[in-house]
Amino acid sequence: MLSKRTRLWLGLIVAISLLSLASSCGGPKTETNENEGPSGKAFASKGDEGTISGKISYTGAAPEAKKIDTSADAACTAKSPNLMTEEWVVKDGKLANTFVYVKDGTLADNTKVGDYTFATPSTAAVLDQNGCHYRPHVLGVMVNQNISITNSDPTTHNIHFTPKNNPDWNQSQPNGAAPLTHKLARAEVLVPVKCNQHPWMKSYVGVLKHPFFAVSGEDGSFAIKNVPAGKYTVVAWHEGGTAGTERTMEVTVPAKGAATADFTFGGTAALRGQPSSLPMMSAIEFPMIGKH
Amino acid sequence: MSKGVHRFALLVAGATFFLIIAGANVTSHDAGLATSDWPLSNGQVFPKMVGNLFWEHGHRLVATTVGLLTIALAIYLQVRERRSWVRRLGWIALGGVVAQGLLGGLTVKMNLPLAVSAAHATLAQLFFLTTVALAVFTSRGWRQPAAALTEKGTDSVRRLCLIACLAILVQLVLGAVLRHSATWDQYLPAGLLQTHIAGAVTVALVLGSAVIVTLRKYSTEQYLARPAMAAGLLLVLQLALGVVTYLARMASPKDPQPLNPMISLTVAHVACGALVFAATIVLTLRAYRVLRIDRQAYILAPA
Numbered sequence: 001m002l003s004k005r006t007r008l009w010l011g012l013i014v015a016i017s018l019l020s021l022a023s024s025c026g027g028p029k030t031e032t033n034e035n036e037g038p039s040g041k042a043f044a045s046k047g048d049e050g051t052i053s054g055k056i057s058y059t060g061a062a063p064e065a066k067k068i069d070t071s072a073d074a075a076c077t078a079k080s081p082n083l084m085t086e087e088w089v090v091k092d093g094k095l096a097n098t099f100v101y102v103k104d105g106t107l108a109d110n111t112k113v114g115d116y117t118f119a120t121p122s123t124a125a126v127l128d129q130n131g132c133h134y135r136p137h138v139l140g141v142m143v144n145q146n147i148s149i150t151n152s153d154p155t156t157h158n159i160h161f162t163p164k165n166n167p168d169w170n171q172s173q174p175n176g177a178a179p180l181t182h183k184l185a186r187a188e189v190l191v192p193v194k195c196n197q198h199p200w201m202k203s204y205v206g207v208l209k210h211p212f213f214a215v216s217g218e219d220g221s222f223a224i225k226n227v228p229a230g231k232y233t234v235v236a237w238h239e240g241g242t243a244g245t246e247r248t249m250e251v252t253v254p255a256k257g258a259a260t261a262d263f264t265f266g267g268t269a270a271l272r273g274q275p276s277s278l279p280m281m282s283a284i285e286f287p288m289i290g291k292h
Numbered sequence: 293m294s295k296g297v298h299r300f301a302l303l304v305a306g307a308t309f310f311l312i313i314a315g316a317n318v319t320s321h322d323a324g325l326a327t328s329d330w331p332l333s334n335g336q337v338f339p340k341m342v343g344n345l346f347w348e349h350g351h352r353l354v355a356t357t358v359g360l361l362t363i364a365l366a367i368y369l370q371v372r373e374r375r376s377w378v379r380r381l382g383w384i385a386l387g388g389v390v391a392q393g394l395l396g397g398l399t400v401k402m403n404l405p406l407a408v409s410a411a412h413a414t415l416a417q418l419f420f421l422t423t424v425a426l427a428v429f430t431s432r433g434w435r436q437p438a439a440a441l442t443e444k445g446t447d448s449v450r451r452l453c454l455i456a457c458l459a460i461l462v463q464l465v466l467g468a469v470l471r472h473s474a475t476w477d478q479y480l481p482a483g484l485l486q487t488h489i490a491g492a493v494t495v496a497l498v499l500g501s502a503v504i505v506t507l508r509k510y511s512t513e514q515y516l517a518r519p520a521m522a523a524g525l526l527l528v529l530q531l532a533l534g535v536v537t538y539l540a541r542m543a544s545p546k547d548p549q550p551l552n553p554m555i556s557l558t559v560a561h562v563a564c565g566a567l568v569f570a571a572t573i574v575l576t577l578r579a580y581r582v583l584r585i586d587r588q589a590y591i592l593a594p595a
Contacts, residue, residue: 073342168403172328196325197343200549
């Protein structure tokens, strides 16, 4: 028979095992899009649609882009000798690569955006691997819209979608190979895309059930066109920060009119986006509330 | 039985340790899905080893080598080993390495689900345990042990060592689950991280006790004192590596890509964990080989 002390130790080990199992079974939290819901009636234009446009600004000193070491693949170094990170692309105080979308809203006739279904575009969105980085860096598509993935580099990539609400998808694509096609069946803002072959390569794909989204350009501007008259919650999402940073605004779109939605990032968002010691220190001092 | 079998078993254990390092590099570089193929990489046996494919395909080549070495060891034991249970263990090792290869393929084809990846990392340690045990069983010290020692008193070295082995195995599983639950650009789950830290404390207490008791009782018996000393020193090194790995890993999510020192420290932590396990296995097996419990003394020991 085992001694009391042996039983105590074994009990402790079993307890830790069970704790481990419980922790690992928790799984990642799934994010749901508020626009998801039962299928509704097909959206039909009333001819009174307007536009939501605006600028994404960045206040304060923008975090500096870091040079990426591409020496693991000479083909990358040759094509992109000065590849930089694209987490915060700020020019003259304007922020690029921000995904702006209608999260929710009520149309002028008191119906909700989520009450409608919208036709999936027949043209594929293009995501190109060029110079060992993705072009575009942030892409918006509709649910079930084809994404054509091209490889313009003289090296092999693998394209790896790592969503939470959609199935994981990973495919190798040698140089010169035909474009790959992928589509996502569920709305998700945003799906990280990466290349495990070249781990600095990152892209984000916003997937929505409606077409009311846009990505800010280098001048920070964006325009969401053909938005029916109504009152909407508009969200600007940027990858900077520990798990991205969001700004939200209520916007009223008049019939055949234009609404402005200017968003500002920076300050707190900038601090969260820095690779500073802040997240590390909080985890050291308070591991109980460490970030996931 | 010749020295050759023991030397070959040592070679297989050493190659397995190198394989663990290669596997740890795959995870730390986030290279597990650098190719969506398995067992070929991008449809080739020898693809261009650029980018992270160097780590993923390199791991596969090392694993293939270990697999071939294990086949050779099983056959070598079958031919030269008299003890049937050792021969059987050789075949078990071969079964283990085959299962490990299949798990590796499965985790690639399933896009690295946590359960399969953690199982792959855990089986790696169990296979390493088997190869280390084979090296011990085929050694001269095992076949011609010193005179049996009588263990007196209530602190059973054998039991403490066995519990330490179990505690380390659980801790290795925890480490595998923690490691595969977040890639380098994500923060580690706090709950799992805390559990792994609690596991480290448990291992430190259990293995520390086993080492201290062994050295206190058998400091002059090199057969036991050496692995005990090695396990103790490796434990201290592993705890220190754990702290610095944690600091480096917490800083990595904002790096542009997996970078040193995070990679080298994490790989060193995994490798040192395997060595702690190996030293404790050697100590445990040797303790069971030479120590005899004096139950009479135990019963009659004064209060």
